[in-house]
Amino acid sequence: xxxxxRKEFVDELLDAALHRYAQAExxxxxxxxxxxxxxxxxxxxxxxxxxxxxxxxxxxxxLAVLVFYATRQTPAPSAPSVAREVPAPTMAPPVxxxxxxxxxxxxxxxxxxxxxxxxxxxxxxRLATLPARAPLSxxxxxxxxxxxxxxxxxxxxxxxxxxxxxxxxxxxAVPPLExxxxxxxx
Amino acid sequence: MGVTGEAxxxxxxxxxxxxxxxxxxxxxxxxxxxxVCYSVLRHHHDAEDAAQExxxxxxxxxxxxxxxxxxRGWLARIAWRVAxxxxxxxxxxxxxxxxxxxxxxxxxxxxxxxxxxxxxxSALLERLIxxxxxxxxxxxxxxxxxxMTAADVAAALEIPEASMRTRIFRxxxxxxEKLESALGGRS
Numbered sequence: 001x002x003x004x005x006r007k008e009f010v011d012e013l014l015d016a017a018l019h020r021y022a023q024a025e026x027x028x029x030x031x032x033x034x035x036x037x038x039x040x041x042x043x044x045x046x047x048x049x050x051x052x053x054x055x056x057x058x059x060x061x062x063l064a065v066l067v068f069y070a071t072r073q074t075p076a077p078s079a080p081s082v083a084r085e086v087p088a089p090t091m092a093p094p095v096x097x098x099x100x101x102x103x104x105x106x107x108x109x110x111x112x113x114x115x116x117x118x119x120x121x122x123x124x125x126r127l128a129t130l131p132a133r134a135p136l137s138x139x140x141x142x143x144x145x146x147x148x149x150x151x152x153x154x155x156x157x158x159x160x161x162x163x164x165x166x167x168x169x170x171x172x173a174v175p176p177l178e179x180x181x182x183x184x185x186x
Numbered sequence: 187m188g189v190t191g192e193a194x195x196x197x198x199x200x201x202x203x204x205x206x207x208x209x210x211x212x213x214x215x216x217x218x219x220x221x222v223c224y225s226v227l228r229h230h231h232d233a234e235d236a237a238q239e240x241x242x243x244x245x246x247x248x249x250x251x252x253x254x255x256x257x258r259g260w261l262a263r264i265a266w267r268v269a270x271x272x273x274x275x276x277x278x279x280x281x282x283x284x285x286x287x288x289x290x291x292x293x294x295x296x297x298x299x300x301x302x303x304x305x306x307x308s309a310l311l312e313r314l315i316x317x318x319x320x321x322x323x324x325x326x327x328x329x330x331x332x333x334m335t336a337a338d339v340a341a342a343l344e345i346p347e348a349s350m351r352t353r354i355f356r357x358x359x360x361x362x363e364k365l366e367s368a369l370g371g372r373s
Contacts, residue, residue: 009298010366014358016302017311021330022225026234031216034241035209041238042245 208245216241218258219265221331222342226269228312236272240265259341262334266342281317284310285368292369314364322357325350 136144147155216237223236243264244251254260287306301307315323328339339354340347 006370007366010362010369012298013301013307013369014311014362014365016299017307018326018330018358020302020308021311021315022221022327023332024221024224024230024233026217026220026230026237030220030234030237031212034212034216034238037238038208038212038241038245039205042242 207248207251208241211244211251212241215258215261218331218333219261221333222262222265222328223269225327225331226266226273232272232274233269236265236269239268239272243268256337256341258333258335258338262328262331262338262342263344266328281310281313281368284313289369310365310368314361314368317364318357318360322353322360325353326357326361329354 219240220233220237223240224230224233227233227236240261244261284306288301288304288310291301291304291306296304315327318326324343325339325345328334328342329336334342336347336351340350343350345353
């Protein structure tokens with residue numbers, strides 16, 4: 001078969017095949033079946049549109065409650081309060097204390113204990129105060145020393161909110177110049 | 187405030203109008219919708235189910251019916267989407283098997299019309315169409331539905347009519363080359 005004839009045959013075949021491609025007929029009585037089934041099926045699976053409003057409101061409420069509790073239970077990171085640790089200043093005479101180096105326990109060996117089955121995570125001796133008191137830092141010890149040694153007036157002046165004494169400047173008074181009278185000896 | 191008897195009596199004609207509207211729509215468009223579904227699904231029972239689901243969706247959106255200008259395009263779009271959702275790609279014959287069967291029929295002296303009516307040719311065409319890129323395949327498949335005009339196809343696929351025509355032309359060209367190659371192997 002020549003090329004032209006083959007191309008012509010392919011064209012004809014393609015046209016005929018495409019023409020038949022979607023030529024299909026439903027079974028007899030298809031329309032009646034649809035008329036009976038469609039309204040029934042539409043009502044069976046129909047969700048009223050207003051259902052979404054309470055559903056969305058409930059979801060939003062649940063989310064709000066969840067966020068509220070999540071933010072409440074998370075402990076806020078708080079800086080260690082120095083004021084609570086510092087004892088009230090006493091009026092005792094200043095005592096010079098030597099600064100001792102902060103105790104730094106030397107860790108010679110770290111021992112990792114295996115957790116026994118059923119054991120509570122992080123189980124250890126219960127502490128009297130929670131959180132446990134940490135040893136004072138270098139700055140805190142210096143501050144404590146300053147408070148112990150400084151005179152009361154200086155401490156009072158440094159208190160926050162203490163009223164600043166008004167500086168009164170007396171009016172400048174210039175006394176009249178006294179010129180001694182010349183004495184006449186003649 | 188309860189529902190009065192008058193309100194019920196007033197609602198009955200409205201419901202009846204909607205049912206009449208559905209009935210006329212089904213009687214006029216059921217076969218068209220079925221063919222759109224069939225062009226995608228290639229299976230009679232699946233196409234019937236898809237057509238039914240299409241009319242269920244139409245029934246639920248019957249409030250919009252009055253404002254729709256291109257009814258066929260709108261219906262075809264719904265049917266097309268429903269059919270695509272339900273499509274199960276399970277060809278009965280592979281491309282090679284179908285091509286071999288068609289070649290044998292052709293060698294036996296079958297004409298183009300006779301070949302086109304054969305199940306093997308239908309399977310071969312289905313496989314060849316499936317191998318086309320999607321943007322070419324979709325307009326071509328919809329254009330095979332007899333009742334679909336170019337405007338309907340363009341409306342169903344939501345593309346400009348000129349683009350749709352170009353795509354169909356390119357799809358046919360590609361399909362012709364593929365078919366020629368499939369048939370030209372050994373005759």
